Amino acid sequence: MKKISKNVLLVSSVGLAGSAFAVTNTHPVFAASNASKKTTVANDQSKVKSAQKSVDQTQSKLTQVQNDLNTANKDLAQKETELANAKSTAEAANSKVAAPNKSNDEAQSALKQAQAATDSANSDYQNAVKDSTDKQKDLTDSQNKVTNLEKQLTDGEKNNNDIKQKVTEKNNKISDNQKTLSGLQQEKSESDAKLASAQSDLAEMKQKADSASQALQTAKKDLSSATSTNESLTLPQSYIDYVTGKSTDWDTAKKDLQDVVNSHTYPFTDGDENDTVYDDPASLSESDQKRLDFYVKSLIDSVKSQVGSTSKLTITDGSLEFAKRYTQEYQNSNYVFRKYNAIKSASSIMGLDEYAVTGYDIAANRQVTSRSISIINGYIYNSYEFGTTKMSEIAKAAFDLVTQELANPTDYNNIINNNGYFSVAVTTQDDKFYVCLLTINPANVPSHFNTNEVVKPSQDELATAVQKSQADSDQANKDIESAQSTFDQAQAENQKLGQEISDLQKKISDGQSSVASLQKQLTDTAKLQSQIKETKDSLPAKQAALQAANEKVQTTQSKLNDCKTALAAAQKEAANTQSNLDKVKADASSAQQKLQTAQKAYDEAKKKQEKLTSSVASLTKKLAYEKKQLAHAKAVLALAQSKNATTKKKSTKKSTKKATTKKATKKKVAKKVKKAKKVVVASSKFISLKGSKKAFVGKWKKSKSVSGYQVRYSTASSMKKAKTKSTKATKLKVSGLKSKKKYNVQLRSYRKLSNNTYYSAWTKAKTVKTR
Numbered sequence: 001m002k003k004i005s006k007n008v009l010l011v012s013s014v015g016l017a018g019s020a021f022a023v024t025n026t027h028p029v030f031a032a033s034n035a036s037k038k039t040t041v042a043n044d045q046s047k048v049k050s051a052q053k054s055v056d057q058t059q060s061k062l063t064q065v066q067n068d069l070n071t072a073n074k075d076l077a078q079k080e081t082e083l084a085n086a087k088s089t090a091e092a093a094n095s096k097v098a099a100p101n102k103s104n105d106e107a108q109s110a111l112k113q114a115q116a117a118t119d120s121a122n123s124d125y126q127n128a129v130k131d132s133t134d135k136q137k138d139l140t141d142s143q144n145k146v147t148n149l150e151k152q153l154t155d156g157e158k159n160n161n162d163i164k165q166k167v168t169e170k171n172n173k174i175s176d177n178q179k180t181l182s183g184l185q186q187e188k189s190e191s192d193a194k195l196a197s198a199q200s201d202l203a204e205m206k207q208k209a210d211s212a213s214q215a216l217q218t219a220k221k222d223l224s225s226a227t228s229t230n231e232s233l234t235l236p237q238s239y240i241d242y243v244t245g246k247s248t249d250w251d252t253a254k255k256d257l258q259d260v261v262n263s264h265t266y267p268f269t270d271g272d273e274n275d276t277v278y279d280d281p282a283s284l285s286e287s288d289q290k291r292l293d294f295y296v297k298s299l300i301d302s303v304k305s306q307v308g309s310t311s312k313l314t315i316t317d318g319s320l321e322f323a324k325r326y327t328q329e330y331q332n333s334n335y336v337f338r339k340y341n342a343i344k345s346a347s348s349i350m351g352l353d354e355y356a357v358t359g360y361d362i363a364a365n366r367q368v369t370s371r372s373i374s375i376i377n378g379y380i381y382n383s384y385e386f387g388t389t390k391m392s393e394i395a396k397a398a399f400d401l402v403t404q405e406l407a408n409p410t411d412y413n414n415i416i417n418n419n420g421y422f423s424v425a426v427t428t429q430d431d432k433f434y435v436c437l438l439t440i441n442p443a444n445v446p447s448h449f450n451t452n453e454v455v456k457p458s459q460d461e462l463a464t465a466v467q468k469s470q471a472d473s474d475q476a477n478k479d480i481e482s483a484q485s486t487f488d489q490a491q492a493e494n495q496k497l498g499q500e501i502s503d504l505q506k507k508i509s510d511g512q513s514s515v516a517s518l519q520k521q522l523t524d525t526a527k528l529q530s531q532i533k534e535t536k537d538s539l540p541a542k543q544a545a546l547q548a549a550n551e552k553v554q555t556t557q558s559k560l561n562d563c564k565t566a567l568a569a570a571q572k573e574a575a576n577t578q579s580n581l582d583k584v585k586a587d588a589s590s591a592q593q594k595l596q597t598a599q600k601a602y603d604e605a606k607k608k609q610e611k612l613t614s615s616v617a618s619l620t621k622k623l624a625y626e627k628k629q630l631a632h633a634k635a636v637l638a639l640a641q642s643k644n645a646t647t648k649k650k651s652t653k654k655s656t657k658k659a660t661t662k663k664a665t666k667k668k669v670a671k672k673v674k675k676a677k678k679v680v681v682a683s684s685k686f687i688s689l690k691g692s693k694k695a696f697v698g699k700w701k702k703s704k705s706v707s708g709y710q711v712r713y714s715t716a717s718s719m720k721k722a723k724t725k726s727t728k729a730t731k732l733k734v735s736g737l738k739s740k741k742k743y744n745v746q747l748r749s750y751r752k753l754s755n756n757t758y759y760s761a762w763t764k765a766k767t768v769k770t771r
Contacts, residue, residue: 039754041644044637051630058626062619069612076609079602086591086598093584093591100581107570107577114570118563125556132549139542142535149532156523163518170518174511181504188501191494198487205483209476216469231295232302233402236260243307243416250409261403266395281366281389281426281433282327288391293320293424294456296398296437300415303406311419313439318350318450322357323423323438325349330427338429339436356444360414361436362401364393368431384431394426397435421451628680681751682706683760684730689745689768695735696768698745702730706749712762713745719765722746742769 236256241247276288284292293315300313325346335341339359347354367387374381405411421440426433445451457465682703689698698711711732714722725734737743746762 039640041637041640044633044640048630048633048637051626051633054626055623055630058619058623062616062623065612065615065619069609069616072605072609072612076602076605079598079605083595083598083602086595090588090591090595093588097581097584097588100577100584104574104577104581107574111567111570111574114563114567118560118567121556121560121563125553125560128549128552128556132546132553135542135546135549139539139546142539142542146532146535146539149528149535152523153525153528153532156525156528160522160525163522167515167518170511170515174508174515177504177508177511181501181508184497184501184504188494188497191490191497195487195490195494198483198490202480202483202487205476205480209473209480212469212473212476216466216473220466231298233264233299234260235303235306239406240307243412254407254409257403257407261407264399266392266399276391277388278391279386279388280428281394282331282428284394284426289320289323289424290454292391292394292398292426293323293422293454295395296402296424297422299399299402300418303402303415307416309416311417313418313420313422314451315423315454316421316450317452317454318445319421319423319438319440320454321450322346322350322352322421322440323425326359326425326436326438327427330425330429338427339434342427343438351446351448352440353444356441358414358439358441359436360401360405361434362397362404363432363434364397364400366428366431366433371431382430386431389433394433394435397433398424398437401435401437421445625680681749681758681760683763684709684747684749685763686745686747686766689766691768691770692733693771694737694739695733696737696743696745696770697731697733698747698768699731700747703749705751707752707757708750710748710750710759711745713743715741715743717744717765719744719746737770739770742767 236253236259238247238249238256239253242250242253247253276285278284297313297315303309304311326342329345329349330338330342333341333345339361343357343359344354346352347357366384366389368384369387370385372383374383402415405415418437418439420442423438425436425438427436428434442451682705684700684703684706686698686700690696696713700709703709708726708728709730709732710724710726711734712719712722712724713734714720716722725732744765744767746765748762749760751758
C-alpha cells in the first residue's frame with residue numbers, strides 16, 4: 001500500500017448574499033469560493049454514492065481474497081506433508097547406494113591391478129622381442145662386416161701399389177720446379193733493389209719540379225705586382241688644400257675624396273691568376289704577405305708625397321716578424337680586446353715597449369657556409385664553417401682602412417704623419433677577418449730589434465728571377481721524364497719476374513696438394529686386418545646373447561598369457577558390480593526427481609499463499625483509505641446542505657434581520673468546517689530515473705484521483721535553487737542540463753478542486769547523473 005500524504009482543508013467562514021469561502025494555506029480544503037457557490041447538493045450526493053460504492057466493492061473483493069487465502073493455506077499444508085514424505089523416500093534410496101558403490105569400487109580397483117599386471121607383462125614381452133630382434137641384427141651386421149672388410153683389404157692392397165708410383169713421379173717434378181724457383185727469386189731480389197732506386201730518383205725529381213714550379217709562380221706574382229699601375233692613390237686637389245691648410249671646406253674635400261675612392265681599381269683583381277685563394281686569411285704565404293705590405297706602403301707613400309709629409313714608413317725584418325707574432329697571439333687569444341692583448345703579448349716576446357706600437361684595423365666579412373649555436377655552462381658559443389677568402393678581398397679591406405682614416409678629419413694624420421717600422425697583419429675572429437696596420441716607433445726599439453730594411457725588388461730583378469725559375473722548372477720536368485722512363489722499365493722487368501715466380505709457386509703448390517691428396521687415398525691395410533680380427537672375435541659372444549634373448553621371449557610370453565586370463569575374470573566381475581550399482585542409482589535418481597517435483601509444488605503453493613496474504617493487506621489498507629474518502633464526501637455534502645438552507649432563509653427574511661441571520665449562519669458553518677475531514681492527495685514514486693546526454697528521464701506509477709505531477713531537481717542535496725517541471729503524464733524528460741553532472745530529483749502529485757490546488761509531500765530525493 002502506498003504512503004499517502006494528507007493535506008487539510010478548512011472553511012473559515014461562509015459568506016451570505018454572494019460572499020465566498022476562505023481557505024487557509026496550511027489546511028487546504030474543498031471550500032466554497034465565489035465560483036463554487038454554483039455547486040449543487042445533488043453533485044455532492046453523487047460523490048457520496050460513488051465513494052460508498054467504492055467501499056462496498058473493495059469490501060467484497062477483500063472477502064473473496066480472504067477466502068482464497070484460507071484455501072491456499074490448506075493446500076500449502078498438504079504440499080508440505082507431501083514434500084516431507086518425498087524427502088524420506090529419497091534418503092532411503094540414497095542409503096541403498098553405498099554398499100553397491102563400495103563393491104563396484106573394489107571391483108574396479110581389482111580390474112585396474114589386473115590391467116596394470118597385464119600391461120607390465122606385455123611390456124616385458126615386447127622388450128624381450130625387441131632385444132631378441134636387436135641381437136639378431138647385431139650378429140648379422142657383424143658377419144656382413146667381416147665379409148666387407150676382407151673385400152676392402154684385397155682391393156686396398158692393389159690400389160696402394162698404383163698410388164705409390166704416382167706419388168714418386170710428382171715428387172720428382174716438384175723438386176725440379178723448386179730449383180728453377182730459387183734462381184728466379186735471386187733475380188727478383190736484384191730487380192726489387194733496382195726498382196726501389198728508380199722510384200726514389202723519380203720522387204726526388206718530382207719534389208724538385210714542385211719546388212721549381214712554386215718558385216716560378218711566386219716570381220710571376222712578384223713581377224705582376226711590380227708592374228702594377230694602381231698601387232697609388234691620387235688625392236683630389238680640394239682634399240690636398242684642406243690638409244695643407246689652404247682650405248677649410250671639409251665637406252667638399254671629403255666628397256671629392258669619396259669620388260676618387262669609388263673609382264679606384266685594385267692590383268689584386270678578382271679572377272686574376274695572381275688572386276690567391278685562402279681557406280684561412282690569417283695564414284698568408286710569405287710572398288703574399290710581402291705583396292700586401294708593399295701595396296699598403298705604396299698607397300700611404302703616394303698620399304704622403306701629395307700633401308708634402310716628411311714622415312717615413314720602413315718595412316724591416318723586425319716589423320715583419322712583429323706582424324707574425326701579432327697574428328699568432330691574436331689567433332690564440334680569448335680576450336674581448338684581442339688587438340690590444342696581441343700587441344702587448346707580441347711586444348713582450350720581442351722585447352718592445354707596448355706603447356711604442358700603434359695599430360689601426362678594419363673588419364670585413366668572411367664567406368660563411370654554415371653556422372651552429374651551442375650553450376655550455378650557460379654561455380652561448382657560435383661555430384662556423386667558412387668558404388674561401390681571396391687576396392683581392394684582403395687588399396680591398398686594407399685599401400678601405402687607409403681611406404677610412406683619410407675620410408675622418410680627426411684621424412687622417414694617422415696616415416699622413418705615420419712614421420716608423422711598418423707592417424700589415426691579417427687575423428680572424430668569428431665570421432670576420434681583420435686587416436691591421438702596425439707601426440713601431442723607431443726611437444723605442446731595443447738594439448736586438450732587426451732594422452734591416454726589406455726593399456721591394458726592381459722589375460728587372462724580378463724578370464730575371466722569373467726567367468731563372470722558368471729554366472729551373474723546365475729542367476726539372478725533363479729530369480722527371482728521364483727518371484720516369486727508368487722507373488717504368490725497372491717496374492716492367494720486376495712485374496715480369498714476379499709473375500714468373502707466382503706461376504712457378506702455383507705449380508709447386510698444386511703438385512704438393514696432388515701428392516697430399518694421393519697419400520690420403522692410400523688404404524690402411526693394417527687397420528683393416530685389425531678390424532677383421534676384432535669383429536670375428538666378437539661373434540661367439542653375440543651368438544650366446546641371441547640365444548639368451550630368445551629364451552626370455554618364451555618366458556615373458558607365458559607370463560603374459562596368465563595375466564590376460566586374470567584380466568578377463570576381473571573385467572567380468574567389474575561388469576556385474578557396475579550393473580548392480582546402476583540399478584540402485586536409478587532408484588535413487590527416481591526418488592530424487594519425485595522430491596524435486598514435491599519441492600516445486602510446495603514452492604508454488606507457498607508463493608501463491610504469500611501473494612494472497614499481500615493482496616489481503618493491500619485491500620485492507622485500500623478499504624481504510626476509501627472509508628476516509630467516504631467520510632470526507634459526507635462532510636462536504638453536509639456543508640453544501642447547510643449553505644443551501646442558509647440561502648433560503650435570507651430570501652424570506654426582512655432586511656432589518658440580515659445582520660443577525662449572517663452571524664448565525666457563520667457560526668453554523670464554522671462548526672461544520674471544524675468537523676470536516678481532511679482532503680488527501682495520493683502520492684507516487686519513481687519506478688525509473690535514468691541519465692542521458694545533458695538530460696535525464698523519470699518514470700513513475702499512476703496515482704488515483706490526481707490532476708498531475710511535479711518534478712523538481714537541483715545539484716544541491718538541500719534542493720536549494722531547485723527548478724520545477726509539471727506534467728500530467730507519468731513520464732518526463734528534463735533537457736538542457738550540464739554534461740556529466742549529478743542531480744537530486746524529487747516527485748509529488750497534485751489535485752485541483754474548485755479552483756484550488758492540493759499537493760502531496762515531496763518524495764525522498766533520488767540522484768541521477770547526466771552523460
